[in-house]
Amino acid sequence: MAEQMNGPVETGAAMDYSEHDKTYNMFLAGAKYGTIVIVALMIAMAVYFFSGAGAIVSFLTFLVLSIGGSILAR
Structure with a gap:
């Protein structure tokens, strides 16, 4: 069975959401134009x-x- 954790869970470094959004938008543009x-x-x-x-x-x-x-995809 799984152990129950009651203390804080390590989540890693803080997320840089603006950089995440830029990367996601670049991926979508690359997929679309590709x-x-x-x-x-x-x-x-x-x-x-x-x-x-x-x-x-x-x-x-x-x-x-x-x-x-x-041009049409813009």
Whole structure:
């Protein structure tokens, strides 16, 4: 069975909540914009492989989708 503790429990150092919030917001932004770039890359690869449009059109598709998605995600 578990022992019952009646005294103070050590909780470690005090939390820096403002730094925690900054880190969390940076993680969310990285996940959001990283997902946009990966989806744009997949679509651009599909344009290159399946449409025969060429590498330049595929690269322009990637740029347009990445920039447009980033603008819409703000």
